[in-house]
Amino acid sequence: xxxxxxxxxxxxxxxxxxxxxxxxxxxxxxxxxxxxxxxxxxxxxxxxxxxxxxxxxxxxxxxxxxxxxxxxxxxxxxxxxxxxxxxxxxxxxxxxxxxxxxxxxxxxxx
Amino acid sequence: xxxxxxxxxxxxxxxxxxxxxxxxxxxxxxxxxxxxxxxxxxxxxxxxxxxxxxxxxxxxxxxxxxxxxxxxxxxxxxxxxxxxxxxxxxxxxxxxxxxxxxxxxxxxxx
Numbered sequence: 001x002x003x004x005x006x007x008x009x010x011x012x013x014x015x016x017x018x019x020x021x022x023x024x025x026x027x028x029x030x031x032x033x034x035x036x037x038x039x040x041x042x043x044x045x046x047x048x049x050x051x052x053x054x055x056x057x058x059x060x061x062x063x064x065x066x067x068x069x070x071x072x073x074x075x076x077x078x079x080x081x082x083x084x085x086x087x088x089x090x091x092x093x094x095x096x097x098x099x100x101x102x103x104x105x106x107x108x109x110x
Numbered sequence: 111x112x113x114x115x116x117x118x119x120x121x122x123x124x125x126x127x128x129x130x131x132x133x134x135x136x137x138x139x140x141x142x143x144x145x146x147x148x149x150x151x152x153x154x155x156x157x158x159x160x161x162x163x164x165x166x167x168x169x170x171x172x173x174x175x176x177x178x179x180x181x182x183x184x185x186x187x188x189x190x191x192x193x194x195x196x197x198x199x200x201x202x203x204x205x206x207x208x209x210x211x212x213x214x215x216x217x218x219x220x
Contacts, residue, residue: 008139009136009154009156010210010214011207011208011209011210011211011213011214012203013132013136013210014210014213014214015206015210015213016135016206017132022126022127025122025126026123026126029118029119029122033115044119045119046119088209088212092205092206093122095205096121096122096125096202097118097121098121099125099198099199099202100120100121100123100124100125101121102198103121103128104121104124
């Protein structure tokens with residue numbers, strides 16, 4: 001098999017850069033799980049602060065990972081929706097969940 | 111489908127915690143690609159400093175991700191080997207490489 005290790009590493013580091021930080025992946029996961037309102041997303045991720053979530057969602061909007069829609073209602077309703085692009089992280093997240101589960105089984109075995 | 115979102119998130123965050131930092135995954139990848147000596151690993155990861163790699167390998171040894179063997183030779187030969195546990199990250203790394211490649215294609219399309 002012909003493998004270009006430098007190219008592989010570049011691809012890997014691009015991904016790591018993109019999902020960098022401890023909150024990006026949990027926020028993507030929350031959006032893909034159907035959470036749409038700020039407080040809903042916030043409540044679904046224990047430990048995240050309002051400030052961090054706000055920062056994440058702004059960055060994710062700039063990176064076209066999330067679509068923010070403001071409904072002119074009283075009170076104003078804001079919804080966050082994952083883009084198709086955002087959903088491309090599904091497989092990575094799936095593998096991470098599977099790994100975390102196995103890891104927990106190992107750790108709690110003894 | 112019965113899904114426990116809190117449990118999923120816990121598994122996800124365990125994994126993120128474990129692979130935290132920008133160098134853990136590239137170092138695991140280098141080891142799984144067959145690099146064994148410190149300088150070899152270092153050279154295979156552009157941007158990593160001697161200090162960062164040294165810190166990573168020490169932490170990975172403590173976490174049983176890497177086995178360090180010292181051969182009593184002149185000069186002393188030290189080899190790092192990925193454990194079976196280390197290799198369980200293979201699927202996550204594979205998905206990350208695939209994502210990074212797709213991302214590059216998208217970005218360079220226009």
